[in-house]
Amino acid sequence: MARPPFLTPREHAVVAAACDRLIPPEENSPGAAAAGAADYIDGLLGAFLVDPPRVWAGGPFSGRGGGEASFHRFLPLSPLEELAWRTRIEGSRGRPEREWNGPVVGLQERYREGLAALGDDFAGMAAEEQDRRLDGAGDFARLLYQHACEATYGAPEYGGNRDLAGWRAIDFPGDVLPRGWTDAEVRDP
Amino acid sequence: MPPVTPDADADAVVVGSGPGGATAADVLTAAGWDVVVLEKGPNRLLELEAPYALKGDLSNDEIKLWFRWFLGPDPLLEPRTYRRTEADGDHLLVGEVNNLPSGVGGGAIHADAKMPRFREDDFRPLSRWGPMEGAALADWPVGYDELEAYYAEAEVLVGVEGEVGANPYASWRSSPFPMPPGPDMYGAVVSAAAAERLGYHPYRAPTAINTVAYDGRPACTNCGFCGGYGCPIGAKGDPLGPLRRALGTGRCHLRPRSTVTEIVLDGTGRRARGVRYLDEAGVLHEVTARHVVLAGGAFETPRLLLRNGLANSSGLVGRNLTFHFQTFVAGGFPFRLHPHRGRVVTHLHDDLLVPTEADLSAARAAGLPWIRGGVVEHGAGPGPVMEALAYPPGPVHNQLMRESVARDRLWVFTMQGEDMPQPTNRVDLDPVVRDVHGLPAGRVTYQPHGHETFASAHWAPALESVLREAGATWTDVSTSPPPDPARAGPLGVAPVSRHVMGTCRMGVDPATSVVDPLGRFHDVENMVCADSSVFVTSTGYNPTLTIVALALRACRHLVGDPLPPTGPAGGLSPGAGPGSSRR
Numbered sequence: 168m169a170r171p172p173f174l175t176p177r178e179h180a181v182v183a184a185a186c187d188r189l190i191p192p193e194e195n196s197p198g199a200a201a202a203g204a205a206d207y208i209d210g211l212l213g214a215f216l217v218d219p220p221r222v223w224a225g226g227p228f229s230g231r232g233g234g235e236a237s238f239h240r241f242l243p244l245s246p247l248e249e250l251a252w253r254t255r256i257e258g259s260r261g262r263p264e265r266e267w268n269g270p271v272v273g274l275q276e277r278y279r280e281g282l283a284a285l286g287d288d289f290a291g292m293a294a295e296e297q298d299r300r301l302d303g304a305g306d307f308a309r310l311l312y313q314h315a316c317e318a319t320y321g322a323p324e325y326g327g328n329r330d331l332a333g334w335r336a337i338d339f340p341g342d343v344l345p346r347g348w349t350d351a352e353v354r355d356p
Numbered sequence: 357m358p359p360v361t362p363d364a365d366a367d368a369v370v371v372g373s374g375p376g377g378a379t380a381a382d383v384l385t386a387a388g389w390d391v392v393v394l395e396k397g398p399n400r401l402l403e404l405e406a407p408y409a410l411k412g413d414l415s416n417d418e419i420k421l422w423f424r425w426f427l428g429p430d431p432l433l434e435p436r437t438y439r440r441t442e443a444d445g446d447h448l449l450v451g452e453v454n455n456l457p458s459g460v461g462g463g464a465i466h467a468d469a470k471m472p473r474f475r476e477d478d479f480r481p482l483s484r485w486g487p488m489e490g491a492a493l494a495d496w497p498v499g500y501d502e503l504e505a506y507y508a509e510a511e512v513l514v515g516v517e518g519e520v521g522a523n524p525y526a527s528w529r530s531s532p533f534p535m536p537p538g539p540d541m542y543g544a545v546v547s548a549a550a551a552e553r554l555g556y557h558p559y560r561a562p563t564a565i566n567t568v569a570y571d572g573r574p575a576c577t578n579c580g581f582c583g584g585y586g587c588p589i590g591a592k593g594d595p596l597g598p599l600r601r602a603l604g605t606g607r608c609h610l611r612p613r614s615t616v617t618e619i620v621l622d623g624t625g626r627r628a629r630g631v632r633y634l635d636e637a638g639v640l641h642e643v644t645a646r647h648v649v650l651a652g653g654a655f656e657t658p659r660l661l662l663r664n665g666l667a668n669s670s671g672l673v674g675r676n677l678t679f680h681f682q683t684f685v686a687g688g689f690p691f692r693l694h695p696h697r698g699r700v701v702t703h704l705h706d707d708l709l710v711p712t713e714a715d716l717s718a719a720r721a722a723g724l725p726w727i728r729g730g731v732v733e734h735g736a737g738p739g740p741v742m743e744a745l746a747y748p749p750g751p752v753h754n755q756l757m758r759e760s761v762a763r764d765r766l767w768v769f770t771m772q773g774e775d776m777p778q779p780t781n782r783v784d785l786d787p788v789v790r791d792v793h794g795l796p797a798g799r800v801t802y803q804p805h806g807h808e809t810f811a812s813a814h815w816a817p818a819l820e821s822v823l824r825e826a827g828a829t830w831t832d833v834s835t836s837p838p839p840d841p842a843r844a845g846p847l848g849v850a851p852v853s854r855h856v857m858g859t860c861r862m863g864v865d866p867a868t869s870v871v872d873p874l875g876r877f878h879d880v881e882n883m884v885c886a887d888s889s890v891f892v893t894s895t896g897y898n899p900t901l902t903i904v905a906l907a908l909r910a911c912r913h914l915v916g917d918p919l920p921p922t923g924p925a926g927g928l929s930p931g932a933g934p935g936s937s938r939r
């Protein structure tokens with residue numbers, strides 16, 4: 168990915184290992200790590216390390232169902248949209264222009280703290296120990312799971328669902344426009 | 357307050373560009389008026405220069421549309437709050453509450469666009485069914501017969517596909533649908549056949565989606581990403597068709613990212629001189645106009661009026677807020693239904709809007725004078741990210757995803773239950789929470805009436821029986837809002853129904869209504885409401901075709917060009933009445 172990373176290599180390894188406990192690799196399923204969950208999360212946390220930021224993929228077509236591929240061209244944000252997404256990702260950090268309803272804890276801080284609590288050594292731990300630590304991680308484990316699901320089963324342009332592994336495992340075709348489906352494909356078993 | 361920059365001087369300024377506002381712009385510009393449309397959200401829909409091509413920003417991307425507020429409103433920038441009753445304190449929930457999209461096209465670009473008409477009885481609930489304790493029931497000051505011409509025009513202007521005669525409960529109509537129905541989804545083929553076997557009357561849903569090329573837009577290719585997504589190829593007509601037509605006159609000036617903050621009155625205090633709006637940079641502008649049309653939706657319109665302390669001599673602005681009380685009955689099938697192919701919902705049945713004697717006696721036994729349910733949508737479940745979140749993490753996750761019990765083998769009935777108007781259910785201003793402009797957030801106070809909770813519980817088992825008849829091996833019932841907030845599911849505590857109505861109800865008497873029968877505010881002579889705020893009751897039908905029909909009627913009267921009345925005599929297929937009775 169031609170983008171400076173947000174997560175340190177060690178944090179990246181912890182995210183990957185933790186996501187793999189939530190969506191584990193199996194014979195017919197890639198697992199979240201192989202699907203690129205850590206890259207997906209890094210892409211979100213570091214969305215503003217590139218311009219346009221990696222918040223909204225472009226449109227109208229992915230190119231996987233015909234037409235010209237355009238999801239990879241991320242959309243620019245307006246000033247207010249940038250304010251919202253910087254606040255969401257970076258937190259309000261005491262800046263008055265981000266605190267119209269009080270302080271906001273950003274995703275970056277939640278990850279930094281959550282990963283620290285899982286432990287630097289998390290990736291090297293046995294599965295039982297990893298599960299024990301995740302069980303104790305509360306809201307952060309729920310956040311990780313949400314992001315692991317988005318990464319594994321969302322559009323690959325965000326850095327997850329690598330080689331469409333997430334969709335292939337569940338036989339989901341993803342975006343099929345502009346080709347779409349024929350009447351018979353819609354109606355028949 | 358920042359200094360005010362003069363902007364346009366127009367015949368009319370329209371606040372909001374959803375179905376109501378777009379229809380107003382279409383009618384008024386066609387009559388030669390110069391119209392400014394102010395839309396607080398961004399423009400993801402169409403270029404504002406001829407030939408008004410699609411912008412190409414919409415896409416079938418579950419992350420962008422369902423997890424990153426691409427069609428807004430962003431709950432950080434524009435939080436809303438919710439509580440059930442005053443006993444909950446200032447609010448129970450802050451952030452995402454009933455987020456009907458905000459942007460050019462309003463909520464409709466995101467909708468899956470079922471566009472049923474209401475029926476004759478829906479406009480006269482009080483005289484047809486009688487009073488209900490605790491509910492501010494009233495008949496509408498307009499009836500089906502009068503509205504029919506506008507329904508017919510609405511179906512042509514937005515482009516509605518459908519099948520005359522398919523729904524035995526339908527009221528008479530003066531003209532056929534402008535387009536034939538599209539392909540049935542496989543899941544609906546299965547569920548509709550089962551419903552018929554049990555005596556119900558499913559029919560192909562009238563939908564504002566092109567099934568053939570229509571109005572310069574292509575036919576739908578059944579991509580499966582429909583409800584909750586904008587159409588990347590422009591096959592949904594509402595309100596793309598009306599907006600393009602209005603812009604094409606050269607007399608419609610559409611300004612996205614323009615938040616109306618104030619309605620400015622003239623010296624008489626009874627007429628609006630125009631509105632003020634903030635652009636994204638925080639510059640305050642003023643548009644003067646002969647007429648003001650409010651179409652911000654039934655949540656934002658009362659919020660704007662309450663902030664301005666306007667048009668509220670009745671005290672009813674924001675009150676009698678209704679949603680539909682949604683009952684979701686899911687069925688799990690032993691075979692795959694490929695719900696990702698097609699338009700998400702292709703069939704409806706109306707039987708539960710017409711209670712049988714058995715339904716009525718059950719209601720009376722429960723202390724209610726009567727009950728009505730709502731239209732039942734036969735439809736697909738969620739996309740795969742949503743599905744994944746419904747399963748627990750860990751060892752069971754992969755197998756559940758592969759078996760896809762909650763997506764590929766799921767079929768869902770949604771009953772849009774009629775919701776009683778209650779004065780205590782309302783939109784008002786949150787005392788603490790602010791939007792990014794520093795304006796008080798809108799707050800919903802809402803609790804269902806015993807009518808809808810009883811109706812939901814009464815009919816859910818019947819819907820489960822249909823799904824079992826169709827082959828489901830398990831069924832599950834949930835509602836929004838949930839009966840017990842402590843046990844709220846993934847849909848949360850607040851109502852998720854995107855059908856929001858009633859907050860500026862129409863009527864003849866200024867003491868008991870906010871707008872008159874033509875949508876004109878009793879207190880502000882040259883101001884009209886063109887959104888679902890004016891609904892007197894929620895009925896049990898998807899509201900948007902009626903929003904468009906009422907906006908057409910209000911604006912055609914404004915320009916002095918009402919439609920001639922149609923009549924049932926020469927009409928097509930008056931509802932033949934259901935043939936068989938259901939078990």
Ligand SMILES: Cc1cc2nc3c(=O)[nH]c(=O)nc-3n(C[C@H](O)[C@H](O)[C@H](O)COP(=O)(O)OP(=O)(O)OC[C@H]3O[C@@H](n4cnc5c(N)ncnc54)[C@H](O)[C@@H]3O)c2cc1C
Binds near residue numbers: 373467653899
């Ligand atoms: C996923 C989904 C599915 C749906 N499916 C259906 C369906 O099948 N059938 C159906 O009938 N309905 C459906 N709906 C509901 C439908 O979208 C609404 O009924 C309809 O959009 C309401 O139209 P409206 O013009 O009243 O308001 P809206 O569409 O809400 O438009 C109001 C517009 O005004 C703007 N606005 C508000 N305040 C201001 C202000 N102060 N200044 C400037 N602009 C302002 C808003 O940003 C918004 O764009 C669905 C909705 C969703 C989200």
Ligand code: SF4
Binds near residue numbers: 699
């Ligand atoms: S199903 Fe049809 S109308 Fe809906 S988004 Fe896809 S192509 Fe557009």
